[in-house]
Amino acid sequence: MEIPVSDFDLALTLDSGQVFHWESSGAGFVGTIGGQAVYVEQRGKRLEVRDGGARPAGREKLPEIITRYFSLDHPLAEIRASFPDHPVMSAAANYCHGLRIVRQPRWECLATFITSSMKRVAHIRQISQTLRQRYGRRFPIHGRHVHTFPVASQLARATEKELRGCALGYRAKNLLATARLVASGEVDLEELARLSDEDLRKALCALPGVGPKVANCVMLFAYERLHAFPIDVWIERVLRETYFPRGRRMTARQLRDLVETHFGEYGGYAQQYLFHHARTTTPHRLSRGAR
């Protein structure tokens, strides 16, 4: 099955630190979109897609699933045009041509970013894979197998010790507690979609293991809040070097005001481009202040 695309870079999008479970397979990638096993391959301006052949009846068709997940409806040209006119921003936007903010399943995104604190992208991928293999569902696709991310009720049945066995460390307790809140129905992630940005952020931050940074990631990647601007160590470094040169004082308040006002209505896109550009072009060894 083929889907025409423009202004889209599949490999770039999958490698940009939003999602952590897609794997190279031949000329494409295998992974899951919710409960659906998928193979995706890009050939220029079209996507070759296949499902696992065991798609549950009565659900969305594959092209709709793909179009929605990869946000092929986002107006990328308009989004790029909304960015501040700054050489650092332009360099990042140029570097990230075709990178789209993915529409992730809510629980999968929330749970994954709870596990992400103080972890490198490679480690997050490893944790995601372990959780999927031990607690998710296994489906054949493209001559191999992929695993869905476990639903909240599945993880809620685990013990903290078991989760620590997935290399989660101190994050195990938080993931388990949040899984139980979601599984019990005490927190309804779909209902939260009705809330304003401010109330949504507040509700997410009330969950164990969720602070401002993870909340903003979940808002951006799972609730279509394209203004949400997560600040991690990479972004903070970029913003300090760009807007507060030579160690000028930069308070948390100044940072929040800057990202709230300076990057426009698609600030989350600006953030993702700055993040990916910095992370993949800065040698780790040099990323520490001294230079």
Add this chain to the structure above:
DNA sequence: CTCCAGGGATGAT
């Protein structure tokens, strides 16, 4: 060996 990672919770000023 040391240093760091898509941070958060807690307690002290």
Add this chain to the structure above:
DNA sequence: ATCATCCATGGA
């Protein structure tokens, strides 16, 4: 409100 400290784990 801001700040320091601790929290596990693994790769460089």
